[in-house]
Amino acid sequence: MLSQSLLEALSSAQSICVLTGAGVSAESGVPTFRSAGGIWEKFRPEDFARFESFIRNPELVWEWYHYRKKVIREVMPNPGHIALAQMQDLVPDFTLVTQNVDGLHARAGSRNVIELHGNITRSYCVDCGLFAGEEEQAVFERTPRCKTCGGLLRPDVVWFGELLPAGAFGKAMEAARRCDVFLSVGTSGVVYPAASIPLAARSAGAYVVEINPEYTDLSPRMNETILGPSGEILPLLVTHLTQRASHEPT
Numbered sequence: 001m002l003s004q005s006l007l008e009a010l011s012s013a014q015s016i017c018v019l020t021g022a023g024v025s026a027e028s029g030v031p032t033f034r035s036a037g038g039i040w041e042k043f044r045p046e047d048f049a050r051f052e053s054f055i056r057n058p059e060l061v062w063e064w065y066h067y068r069k070k071v072i073r074e075v076m077p078n079p080g081h082i083a084l085a086q087m088q089d090l091v092p093d094f095t096l097v098t099q100n101v102d103g104l105h106a107r108a109g110s111r112n113v114i115e116l117h118g119n120i121t122r123s124y125c126v127d128c129g130l131f132a133g134e135e136e137q138a139v140f141e142r143t144p145r146c147k148t149c150g151g152l153l154r155p156d157v158v159w160f161g162e163l164l165p166a167g168a169f170g171k172a173m174e175a176a177r178r179c180d181v182f183l184s185v186g187t188s189g190v191v192y193p194a195a196s197i198p199l200a201a202r203s204a205g206a207y208v209v210e211i212n213p214e215y216t217d218l219s220p221r222m223n224e225t226i227l228g229p230s231g232e233i234l235p236l237l238v239t240h241l242t243q244r245a246s247h248e249p250t
């Protein structure tokens with residue numbers, strides 16, 4: 001199932017970096033953004049995930065985020081998330097970078113996840129910048145407001161035209177440039193600057209592999225694409241890395 005080139009690259013890899021996208025959570029039941037028939041067909045992310053859209057109609061945007069928060073609370077990490085959590089202990093240097101805002105990697109046990117697009121479970125005030133406390137988050141309000149200044153709360157996610165969290169992109173690029181194997185998993189590769197991370201890894205000499213049931217815009221620039229769901233493919237990589245660990249001298 002895994003190519004000879006990938007098996008060889010994994011056998012000697014001292015550093016692995018992984019970029020995930022919405023596809024890695026699809027098998028948990030979290031809809032992706034751009035799949036045909038998905039709810040994002042009605043709410044195109046390029047139109048909807050913008051500060052201007054939020055200010056124009058915060059109630060509608062919050063309705064959408066309340067719905068997604070509920071979906072995320074009700075789902076569980078899948079074998080793909082779990083495989084990535086296992087991988088962190090099988091290689092000396094491991095970095096997990098995600099575009100996902102659902103927190104499922106951390107729930108699966110991944111540590112120090114670089115969240116490029118924020119986290120939907122947190123909210124902050126658009127006026128004073130303070131983060132809402134857990135109590136405020138738990139209380140369902142159609143359009144939640146800051147308890148300190150009364151300003152609008154917004155989800156702590158990165159919308160189009162907004163900067164990524166301070167330091168996140170730089171750390172991700174450093175990990176991409178020093179890794180031996182890079183995995184681009186479950187992302188369409190259309191959103192930048194995230195989509196430039198696998199390309200940086202390739203330029204720096206890493207063996208770059210895409211895992212996705214479909215070819216993407218990034219596919220022509222990968223060393224290889226494994227066509228399949230991440231929940232099936234990632235555990236195969238873990239099996240190989242585990243066998244490697246058991247053969248290493250103690």
Ligand code: BJW
Nearest residue numbers: 021022023032033034099160161186187188191192229230
């Ligand atoms: C499976 C599967 C299974 C299914 N297993 N796989 C350079 C060039 C062009 C444009 C730009 C550029 N640099 C910047 C831009 C502008 C813009 C951009 O990229 N636009 C393009 C769309 C044209 N980028 C930005 O604005 C970014 N900020 C920025 O650049 O700041 C600097 C700046 C500031 C001011 C002025 C100028 C510059 C910010 C981007 C923020 C993206 N935000 C969102 C919403 C987050 C909040 C929320 O969740 O509500 O992030 S949009 C949405 O797309 C979300 C995702 O993280 C992101 C990526 O989507 P992803 O994860 O790839 O999902 P899908 O659905 O697209 O793909 C899923 C894949 O899974 C598919 O391929 C399936 O086949 C696959 N799959 N089942 C494995 N079982």
Ligand code: ZN
Nearest residue numbers: 125128146149
């Ligand atoms: Zn405030």
